[in-house]
Amino acid sequence: MGQRANLVIVKQDGYDLYYNHWCANTLPSDLFWGPEHAISFIQAQKKVDQTDWLDDIWAEGGAVIDEAKKLLLFYGGEEEQSNIPYRRLFLELMQRVWGDWEIHWAHEGIVNLAEYVDVSRDKVLTGKNDDLANVNLRPPGALDWIDTIASIIFEDEETLIFPLDGGIEGYLIHGPELLQNCNKSFGYKQFHMEEWASDFPSSGFHIDIKNKQIEIWYADVFSNIVQRLQEKWEDWKVIDHIDSYEAHTEILKGRLQFQAEDSSIMLSEIKASLLRSPTNPLDTISSLVTRLQKDGKEIKVSPDAYMHENYSMPNTIREDIIRYAFSMFENNEK
Structure with a gap:
């Protein structure tokens, strides 16, 4: 705690x-x-x-x-x-x-x-233990559960987009085994986030099978992510875009569209959080004890x-x- x-x-x-x-x-x-x-x-x-x-x-x-x-x-x-x-x-x-x-x-x-x-x-x-829970690219059970956007260019040049729950580590840490468990029927040729969810996704990855290249972006903190993925995808190139999700839209050339940013709503939320009176967690501990x-x-x-x-x-x-x-x-x- x-x-x-x-x-x-x-x-x-x-x-x-x-x-x-x-x-x-x-x-x-x-x-x-x-x-x-x-x-x-x-x-x-x-x-x-x-x-x-x-x-x-x-x-x-x-x-x-x-x-x-x-x-x-x-x-x-x-x-x-x-x-x-x-x-x-x-x-x-x-x-x-x-x-x-x-x-x-x-x-x-x-x-x-x-x-x-x-x-x-x-x-x-x-040297965190790897979470190998997500072995396939099945979409989430509800529209607003999307955390990650994945895309794959297959060897025949077909490009598919997969909306996922959970972060990028849980998928990519499987290495190439992830591709062996890929069901193309879960993929979309075009994907507009605003039709699925209001919350902005927290991460994404793009896999180019022919060129053996993976590109990632993410909001959360990841330590040593490139090295850890490189160990799983040994002869692949891993490109880290950090929080530049725009790189994903450029790769997919219009096939992927994120939600339009409403800065007025976010500004109101930021102002409310800054004006919120700070609480003392020690008071909570004392009360609980x-x-x-x-x-x-x-x-x-x-x-x-x-x-x-x-x-x-x-x-x-x-x-x-x-x-x-x-x-x-x-x-x-x-």
Whole structure:
């Protein structure tokens, strides 16, 4: 239980490493308010030893702030981590607040953060067990369950598109066996996402059998994804487009169309999330422990669960920053 994050402040002679047990899913909103507030938020958290890095299984969010280079590298959140158009819009607004700072999304998560401060990726990689659940390209049971868009150009040049549930790893990690289990009757020659679902898909892949080439894109954080796939598809080329889903539409030359982006709706959702009053997870823990103890149960709570400090910011300041960000964004759009 928790939303674990490592937070890093780069210093002239190294870096300080911090830990928060609960902020990974709120991190975009915690950092949005500009460098001064972001640094104060991180420094309010528990400072830990430089050996206390989370790994790529336990780290669900994180950030590096390099004040000297004016750079922020981070990942986390909920919608931000699963919806590419939403994340792009959020980062555009955030850039207005951070001014001349560079803001980068950490597509490999904790691996990117560690490497930025010269910590070997091997220190935070676990060699995850592969999930081999999805052995075929059967469509989801309901229209709005689509997570992944797959496409295949077969040896006879026929191109088919397959709407899928689950992420790209669960399919591609099978290697070429996936193609042996491919039922062409599940494929579509043309596919328009808006006819199926309102939610934007979180990933996609394209397989060119004749040229032995795989191209991938994704919203979520994947550590070492190309190397892991290359081990399964030994004599194939793997091209990583990261979050550039547009590459998929270019490959398919109009056969695949994603939903039209309604920025007004996303802007309203972003504003609502930023204005939401922060909650203290420690209050929830205390309430739960008290209730269970009243029921006569013996409760032990890990000390890590208490590693969280709320950073207080007056609502008036938050509202002013939001007003400024949205005003600058709208003026730029005109």
